[in-house]
Amino acid sequence: MSRTSLPRRILFVTGMSGAGKKTALKALEDMGWETVDNLPLSLLDRLIAVSPAEGSIDERRPLAIGIDSRTRDFDSERLVRRVAALKTEGRNAGILFLDCSGAEIARRYSATRSRHPLAQDRPIEDGIVHERELLAPLRAAADELVDTSEVSTNDLQASLRLSFGDATGTGTTLTVMSFGFSRGVPRDADLLFDMRFLRNPHWDPQLRPKTGLDPDVGAYIVEDPTYAEAKQRIEDLLLLLLPRYEAEGKSYVTVAIGCTGGKHRSVHFAETLASRLREAGFSPTVRHRDLTHQKSDVQENGVPGLGS
Secondary structure, rough: OOHHHHHOOEEEEEOOOOOHHHHHHHHHHHHEEEEEOOOHHHHHHHHHHHHOOOOOOOOOOOOEEEEEOOOOOOOHHHHHHHHHHHHHOOOOOEEEEEEEHHHHHHHHHHHHHOOOOOOOOOHHHHHHHHHHHHHHHHHHOOOOOEEOOOOOOOHHHHHHHHHHHHOOOOOEEEEEEEEEEEHHHOOOEEEEOOOOOOOOOHHOOOOOOOOOHHHHHHHHHHHOOHHHHHHHHHHHHHHHHHHHHHOOOOOEEEEEEOOOOOOOOHHHHHHHHHHHHHOOOOOOOOEOOOOOOOOHHOOOOOOOOOOO
């Protein structure tokens, strides 16, 4: 197998039972990591060596492997040695250890009425002490240690996004879409702006056959006295909100720009908005949903100037 088909990064997620390992793995998965939980150590080398499907676009996705005291043939020192060997081989491998106070672990298990995996027939405090002893070598060798004793689920996810969100090479996928209200509102829109307040090129016989991609159509729209201020306010709002969506780990954000038929005003504004977002460091994909659809005059309002 060629080196290029190996995962870019391998992270072993471990720690105390009840400290948030499943939450961590779910957060990593949402960020684009491939995740495997409670894999027997005897199968570890086989997993790392397996090639992805031929032609897979995710052939170098980072890999997160959940391992803890419940893992079959678990051995902390053996896992520490294997991670060290991977690093010696030049692999980007590391250990994320999730710790938590004994009192908080006991409270969490009491709240869920679950049994601690190492305290099936004994007080939970005994199981916590025993597990801490088993995991001591992993905690000492951890590349990143996170104490979740006073950390909420949302805060833990946010912390992991800061530490590991760039390992996939991707962030939030941003789409700016133009559409026509006459064909329905896009169901996947996260933010929607209605451009039907702008002067309508449909009512100019010379501009009607053209689209918002044509410079003279754009010039006609820009002449609307409310255009400049509306454009500025919408841009400022998006520049405020988009980083927050990304910080919250939202994988996809669609900004929908609508007009009556999806041919003139929304198309022009979507292109202009996407250009401004690129200047600000974003990488939006522009999609004109209804640009190629034929539009009849009855879909426009009977009063020149505004759409329906």
